[in-house]
Amino acid sequence: TQLLEQSPQFLSIQEGENLTVYCNSSSVFSSLQWYRQEPGEGPVLLVTVVTGGEVKKLKRLTFQFGDARKDSSLHITAAQPGDTGLYLCAGYMDSNYQLIWGAGTKLIIKP
Amino acid sequence: SQTIHQWPATLVQPVGSPLSLECTVEGTSNPNLYWYRQAAGRGLQLLFYSIGIGQISSEVPQNLSASRPQDRQFILSSKKLLLSDSGFYLCAWSGGQGNSPLHFGNGTRLTVT
Numbered sequence: 001t002q003l004l005e006q007s008p009q010f011l012s013i014q015e016g017e018n019l020t021v022y023c024n025s026s027s028v029f030s031s032l033q034w035y036r037q038e039p040g041e042g043p044v045l046l047v048t049v050v051t052g053g054e055v056k057k058l059k060r061l062t063f064q065f066g067d068a069r070k071d072s073s074l075h076i077t078a079a080q081p082g083d084t085g086l087y088l089c090a091g092y093m094d095s096n097y098q099l100i101w102g103a104g105t106k107l108i109i110k111p
Numbered sequence: 112s113q114t115i116h117q118w119p120a121t122l123v124q125p126v127g128s129p130l131s132l133e134c135t136v137e138g139t140s141n142p143n144l145y146w147y148r149q150a151a152g153r154g155l156q157l158l159f160y161s162i163g164i165g166q167i168s169s170e171v172p173q174n175l176s177a178s179r180p181q182d183r184q185f186i187l188s189s190k191k192l193l194l195s196d197s198g199f200y201l202c203a204w205s206g207g208q209g210n211s212p213l214h215f216g217n218g219t220r221l222t223v224t
Contacts (some may be wrong), residue, residue: 031210042117042201042215045153050210086149086152092210099213103154 003027006089006102014110016078022107023089024071032065032072032091033099043088046074079109113138117202117216124223130175131188132219134202137183142204144185145213146177149199158187158200162207197223 005024013019023032026109035043047056049065049072056063060083062075072091076083089102117134124130136142143162147155153213157170159177167177174193175188178186185202 033212040120040220041217042203043213044215045212048210068117088154090213097209098157098160100153101157104152106152 002103003093003100004030004089004091004102006087006105008105009103010106010108012110016019018022019076019079019107021074021076021107022071023091024070025091026070027093028069028089029100030069032069032089034074035065035073035088035090037049037086037088037104038075038084043086067078079107081109081111083107084109113204113214115202115204115214115216117219119219120217121220124192124221124224126194126223130187130192130196130221132187132200132202132221133183134185134187134216136185136204137181137218139183139204139206141182141207143207143211145205146185146187147201147203149201149218151199155201159187189207192223194223197221 003025007022030050033048034046036046037043040098047063051065052069054065060077064073087105114137145160146158148158149155159167159169161167161179164182165181175189202216203213205213
């Protein structure tokens with residue numbers, strides 16, 4: 001059983017559309033991180049959210065941490081082909097210093 | 112600035128042969144070091160992590176081992192590879208402080224034939 005459930009697992013949409021990726025858990029996390037990975041490369045950190053209810057924006061990407069710090073979402077506005085990649089969420093639990101990883105969302109943006 | 116180097120980028124090895132993947136970090140001292148394996152297009156499975164020289168923790172029983180002979184060097188090894196060892200292996204480091212992000216190398220694609 002995954003401690004962090006990501007959905008959807010796969011998403012293919014047209015350029016210009018909006019989308020949201022979810023990262024959910026029944027456990028509380030002290031922080032959540034979002035990474036983006038391109039084929040043949042390692043994941044790269046996009047953002048860290050720490051405070052319940054926190055919202056961070058990175059150009060067309062908006063990240064939100066749930067009020068109870070059990071879930072997070074990534075919203076992309078007007079998706080571009082360059083947004084294509086594997087999006088991974090990962091979190092630190094208060095009681096464990098190891099990162100817990102979601103299984104990833106594979107996103108394809110078609111021109 | 113900190114950098115992480117991982118090599119080789121790709122490797123094809125026969126079943127039963129040994130393995131040595133190396134990872135080095137520059138620009139930081141006493142990092143936490145990690146070895147992950149990733150199934151195609153999926154999430155990461157933690158194999159080993161190290162909080163200091165000679166200190167290795169194994170997360171999953173397997174045919175692999177890890178060593179940290181120097182502060183910024185992390186090695187993944189096997190004496191005899193299995194077909195099931197094929198995969199994408201990633202090395203990463205973190206600062207070790209609370210909520211620290213991980214910084215990854217570019218990975219090694221291992222194919223065992």
